[in-house]
Amino acid sequence: MNAVEALGVRVTLGGATILDGVDLTVAAGEWVAVIGPNGAGKSTMLRAVGGLLPAAGAISIFGTRTEALSRRQRARLVATVAQSPVVPAGMAVFDYVLLGRTPYIPPLGRESAADLAAAGEVLAQLDLHRFAGRQLATLSGGERQRVFLARALAQGAPLLLLDEPTTALDIGHQQEVLDLVDELRRDRGLTVLATMHDLSIAGEYADRMVLLASGRVAASGTPREVLTEELLATHYGARVRVIEGDRGPLVVPVRSSML
């Protein structure tokens, strides 16, 4: 069964068409990266799959149409980490991660021992237990990103949507976070759909890539099929050289020789 099956997804915001008939399939257990230039509709596509904005077309999550799912049911299937999540003032890391258990807590109820245990387990797995009592706002960018991830994992959802998971991180922390995501994906059998900015890094981690441009799918396939000098020149307007790396193509920006 496919984790995500989206057909003809169309989103208009304030009169502007952001997504114009996007098809997207993510097999269970796969890591798919959505790439594309600024304004191509990457984040919007992720938000549409996560049910955070109204979209025309058909979106199914693990075989169920999203409109047939209640919010709580959806929250048990899909966990989202936004591009720059709000950091609530004064909230401790443990309490923040515990919020991930919300879909399992009856309305107006409180956390069960199982919820506390689940949050504690995720903290331990992500090597965050020593931060449990710290305020989230006092952590560094890389640590915070791990906490955001921990909150999403505490949700226990098999599909993880990551919007630019490494935007604010230096190169070492980018790799650390993505290695962690990949490890969790294998351990827990998660499916990952992520928008990614850095093309080489995206190619290193993703099984497949979808290149969006102007709200449409311009190309999709393995990193080797999508990360070509020609496609990137056409859709990013970028001068790049694509070099063969150990695991996939590496994209290197080059300065125009004309200047």
Place this chain on the structure above:
Amino acid sequence: MTKISARERRAGWIVAGVVSVVVAALAGLAFGPVNLPPGSVAAEVLNLVPGVHIHSGLDEREIAIVTQIRLPRVVLALLVGAMLALAGGCYQGVFRNPLADPHLLGVAAGAGLAVTAVIAFRIGTGRAGGDVTSGLPLTTPVAAFLGAVGAVLLTYLLGVSGGRDRSPATLILAGVAVSAFLAAGQTYLMQRNVDAIREVYSWLLGRLATAGWHDVLVILPYAVVTGAVLLLFRRELDVLSVGDDEASSLGLHPQRSRYILLAAASLGTAAAVSVSGLIGFVGIIVPHTVRLLAGASYRVILPLSVLFGAAFLAFTDLVARTVASPAEIPIGVVTAFFGAPFFVLVLRTTKRISA
């Protein structure tokens, strides 16, 4: 380990809150123009419980002072303080804005205009009608309540008229617009009826009535509803604090939760305003003090705001009616006069948190 200590700390603060409520209430009952021994006063309060008979040593007149004059007023102060602090904490959470206070969505302006109109036009009173102790028309509480609720409804309608894609900020701006509009009306009325200014002013600064249990009974149902809704929904406030998208992806309906919380908080505020006028500051400083001392989770802030808000207002009311006795200082003046320095003290002595 951190979890257990946090829980213990929270229990400790709850105990501290209950103790301060008891102390403030006892002080409010014992002190006044006639000072009575707090122990005897406590005994008399217990005597109100059916089946309890303790000899307190107070005479008939003193018992009447405690149970018939001071007790209703102390209970009213506890209720109003609890509701204002609870509503304030709720508003701050809903709007993710530390400066939000219970009057934000037009409650103050709506009640102000309605009360001014009632006083200026002597609505609902005969020529000599009115509350003997305050000189205000008897229709004042009803007018204040209707004005407050009406203003919040107007704010809501204005806020949602912008279409589906509305943010909490839209609602705040709508509140500002409605408040300015109604305040203009109030100013105009006051200019046209200069003789009403003194009474309007005395209402604006807040006061607690001394006229028996009537006011308590009037606001009790609202206090119960507001308290129940806000305390039941307090976990949702924590979820809302991580952002609308996150709350939504966690299975919540952020917009709906917000409106339920705001409706309950506004109703409670309107009820409080109707019997006490505009008592400022409680709704801001009590929740903030609690936040600084006991932590940022609304599951801690809201119950503690109820306790410390109640104790704070009972205490300030005691000050308001004893410091310049036999005259009374408006309670709104006292809340600010004591509240502001105390808040500064709390800010200075706790470790800084980012707002």
